[in-house]
Amino acid sequence: MRQAAPTTSQNHGEQLREKPKATFADVDGMEELKKQVRMKIILPLEKPELFEAYGKKIGGGILLYGPPGCGKTLFARATAGEINRMLVQVVGQENL
Numbered sequence: 001m002r003q004a005a006p007t008t009s010q011n012h013g014e015q016l017r018e019k020p021k022a023t024f025a026d027v028d029g030m031e032e033l034k035k036q037v038r039m040k041i042i043l044p045l046e047k048p049e050l051f052e053a054y055g056k057k058i059g060g061g062i063l064l065y066g067p068p069g070c071g072k073t074l075f076a077r078a079t080a081g082e083i084n085r086m087l088v089q090v091v092g093q094e095n096l
Helices: 031-046 048-053 072-082
Strands: 014-018 087-091
Touching: 031 048, 031 072, 072 087
Parallel strands: none
Antiparallel strands: 014 087
């Protein structure tokens, strides 16, 4: 399993951009969340024509919350890695 670099920063509002190599294979457990992310984020991006054919809107998101160290950042990286996309992480409380 690859190690994820820490993402804490003292620079409020800083944006971190990366193209993660992590995938869902690197995330142990969280099967229900993986299923939701596949249906709400990954599949609409990979097969927009399928969603359009059934009249489903594409877009939206999932809010990840929890205490520090519970895997939110790793999960976000793995989601981006699953679809080979950039991850833009905005650091700072003032963005809420």
